[in-house]
Amino acid sequence: IAGDELLRQIAAILQANVRQRDTLSRLGGDEFGVLMERCSLEHAKRVADKLRRKVADFRFVWGQRSFSLGVSVGIVSIDQSSGKIAAVMNAADSACYTAKYKGRNRVHVYHRRNTDLVKRHGDADWVIRVERALLKNSFELAYQRIVPVSNKFETGDHIELLLRLPDASGEPVPPGAFLPAAERYNLSSPIDRWVVTNALAWFAENPKALDRVAVFSINLSAQSLIDLSFLNFVCDALEASPVPAGKICFDISESVAIANLTDATRFMSTLGKLGCRFALDDFGSGHSSFAYLRTLPVDYLKIDGVYVNGIADDPLDFAIVRSINDIGKIMGKITIAEVVESDRVAEKLREIGVDYYQGYFIAEPRPIEELAPV
Template structure:
């Protein structure tokens, strides 16, 4: 406790009142602005108690200085004489309470309240800071994540187009990673990735970017760099990794890198094209014996063949033409009694090839890469509306059916008209449909997303923001997005019983959602214990394998 008081007698009386109330703090008494500044610099205080009028020094200066050293540090004014207008001004300036010296009965409750509230504010700030960091960084290696890497890659491409400068993209794949993972387990694989990240980081300049793109793949963006220098950097990375020996439980492993390289020039029009070519060059490096660097060249016959081998585009197009996409559904349940207001389920797309059901993780990345997601989204909407018509569920007075929309569909100017036509065709109520959009896609297409949501909500459609907490740099976007539901990212929900930070993040997301007037949904609720905890936190609905597994519609 930091006490700002020029009267020694008053300070003693204050400490006696604290002791009588059961508080015996570590404290320091200061009576000048300089003394206050030094005290704030030298210690982390839980609370500041200050007189109002001191020689050449008032509580307003105390408030100003305190804000500079601790945003969450509460300040109580305890004064013998303070007018009501001055007290109101002090509260507006940041004081948390004011108490008269001749009536200290409120002092102890005020201290306990403010210290408790300060702890809550600090915990919330830590949770928000964690969310912001996680929006741009890989949780395992703490390197930049794919979203942040693609953002920087976009800026590099724009620079190349505007100035003619060259930059270089390196696409790194860790050879033999699967052997380590399969023989020693995922813990060993994770440790290998972390150690490799440290090795690579030592050779990356401060203005360059090293990122984990997913799995055992890394990306390097070398700014203002020509092909010859970039190749030397890539070869150095290969050599460093090749000489490294990973040891797990006394068992050594040799690993290496295959590197694909692309010169970022004004010949390129998109980051997806850059990444695709870097990926092809990386595969070429693997085909040519691994532990080497290959520059993408459009006239390279092997790279042309590799590109031709990417069959997913034709498979997806065939599936669209032959109606091979089908829908599954996964039910949601209310967690609070007042939310038991109708059936809720999410439609999930699958690809049926013969007797094989292909999960979305197998074809969605390719569909996103080759711009086929808008067509898949339209097919899913058609299948969903048809089902709601066939079962008459789309014309009931209750029930909500969630349909996912990709980021690329949010930029489709004709999508709204297509949906309206289907509503008329199948005679369903828009109020029964809730479209899901992911947080990252909403932010990437913010203006188009807001326009689409506002237009659709006028007709009665609802919207859910999916994977909330996984990609946002702040909660400010939530104010701009007129959604109805907040689906808390399952990555946090899954671990909240064991990880206090994940628990705090889920709690913060739920509170912020409710403050914005939204219903909250916990994803990845995989057992009764998680269900009980998210119920206790006050989330409105739950979804996950512990609630119901996805099942075919028919």
Template sequence: MVTQAFFLDITERKLAEAALYEEKERAQITLSSIADGVVVTDQHGVVTSINPKAEVLTGWRIEDARGQPVSQVLSITDEGTHLPISGIIDKCLHKSQPVELAGTTVLNRRNGESNAVEFSIAPMRDRSGKSNGAVIVIHDVSEARKMAEEMQFLATHDTLTGLVNRGEFERRLNEAIQSAESSDIQYALCYLDLDRFKVVNDTAGHVAGDELLIQLTALLKSKVRNSDTLARLGGDEFGVLLHSCPLEKASEIAETIRRLVKEFRFVWEGKSFEIGASIGVIAITAQSGELKEILSAVDTACYLAKEQGRNRIHIFRPGDEEIARRHGEMELTHRIRRAIKEDRFTLWQQPLQPLNETLQHIKACEIFVRMLDDQDQIVYPSVFIPAAERYQLMPEVDRWVIKAMFNAIQEGRLLNDTQSYCFINLSGQSLGDHDLLQLIIDHLNTVSVAPERICFEITETAAIANLAHAINFVTVLESRGCCFALDDFGSGLSSFAYLKNLAVDFIKIDGHFIRDMVHNPVDRTMVEAISKIGHVMGIQTIGEFVEDTATRDALKLAGVDYAQGNGIAKPKPL
């Protein structure tokens, strides 16, 4: 009996099997670890495998998904239309071509939740090149989409209130203008400027001011329709674009908003603040003009509402004389800018008369500015100052005056006597101008005159409206030796209270009390009270608008230290 033995070397097969196993494990680990979802189907579109990320995105566990039609596992809809998207995997399998879906695709989870996704579908082929399945890669773009939406929101909305910002508001307003020109739809625009908001900011701080705006925004939203646009246009300015709204209805809405703001009480750290709203209203029609013209007109209407007493509405109508006057002011601003550039201002002076015997050796004067027109005729401050203040030109005018004053001192035309003093006005807008403050300091360092002989005047209303800036301005220059006077004192409701916050050297009593004090006992008593309190605080007093000897004598009897006015001496060129 013969026995034959055959030996088969299977080393290569074992090695191949091991290599195949390792490759399979590597692929499985890779699929499990990648951040995208992966779904694998056979040539009939039946799921054969999904990775863990796909389980999360679809809501299907691998054991439940395997053997299911891919359309059952992947429920896809269009984000815009919400309609199902079907047939894309069949297209990939039949045409053996890759397919991509991006942009507005939504994958609906098994539990009803959804994610914004991007799909990439690629066919698998056997050795002969025939399609035998597909690999579907699902990229979750929910976070990226959320970030993009947040970025878009931040670009078009105010970060504090969440309202539409100026840029987006103007874009929508432009659309309304175009719509009004091409259809019969009526629009209206309301422009709101809060009254006394700065008082809250200056007395309670910017955190309180921000909280006030947030609370007020919630109230305003309650009075605005979904079809309308409410926007924050600036610090304390709001805009309301009213859709399909005639002017009469817009004025009613504006009045509702005005009352709402007026009745609103803001409480901060136990203190209650009352504000108001001045509102300009304009109709948007086919004849309204361009965006710039509409915004200019409604802004002017809002300013007129504020100028006429605040907490009121001014409706723009074609032919409005007040609006025309404001446009005249805008023309005047061009002349002011040209006067600054071409040095077409001059300085004038008016002396103050000491009333106290101990002050007779003092020689004091107030410096005024006049503008020259194209014919070298004098333009008085009452004409150009309102326009300069309205269009934020006063810091430039003040800068010219400061330079001219110090030049006059250097040339010996001013303060050429050791007992002389000069008073010079500063606008409220200049109190927060750090460049102007530095300009004054630089000049003080170069002129050979004692700083205490220069007295800067700020009006009481400007000081109250810009209290923090005013305190800083006064503190810095007083540390250099300069003096300060509070002009138009008594015009505010809390004059004496603010004296404790502002370390001033002089009080210039408001002319309203001076003019009739000879015949009006109430005015005379007010002047006496201001003089007494001033002296108690170590502050000298000045009576303005003195037109006759009787008024001057009455001021002397009231204990006022100085008198100023045309009855003492008229202003003259420096």
């Protein structure tokens, strides 16, 4: 509901700031396109920057909260050499993502020889490799321990499952290399299905490892969250699996959950009835509205590593992490600090009273096979 209203208000702002002859359209999700006829590149840049500023100045009010937004804008000139519509749209998509990757809330003009955009053509290679891995079942699972700060929590390991794509030499490629391309080309949900299917199958085949694990987390994409067929798939998979639903935690990023609040609530409510748990990932990176925690039935708050990493040196980061932890505790949530990479940071988290911590200093990722008893 909130997301729909936000899109309506943004569309009204955009429509009010383009020419009558221009065509404004929603392309899907949170993406809009403007077709500007008989328009010079310089004028298009001025209009694009005006739209950027209008969105940046806008405040979205929902309930008793106010939210600021940003927009990444890509510009493509259309002439006789532009080729087919698909090529123009691909160029516009490339320019938008270049603006996003250069820091968001900016305008980027497409140039055919732009070296930043040449990198985007590598997406096709990643898409081919991802599709091949899905077809040949060649993805691999790894895990990272999430360690309790004290011994007052449930016995058994708390782990997060991680996805790896082996390269030609068999070395694992981290998901940060291929997931952005997979998301852009609508492969995130098939990947999530692969992870759910193979995680349940592995633990079913390794019951002793399952006995030692209190809960294992699976990360979900926005595409899966809004896909009703994915929810039905998970329900069917859990019904057919001997793995208790209570041992499964689905990690959903804060920004994705709030942008798709209705879908997130439905997803959590449905699977929560089966016993599944839920974590808001990267908490603090998005809207950070504690009011939403009254709506979303989450069990864990995973505090964004951007703040966690700085708490030993930055008083503001320390205060932010402590605030999230304190309010989370009052609301009955279990807190997890992400990206813990030094003893100084770990010591500060113990001082704050965070429930769990996770990161390379605490435990490095390992192949899932190492969970199985020798």
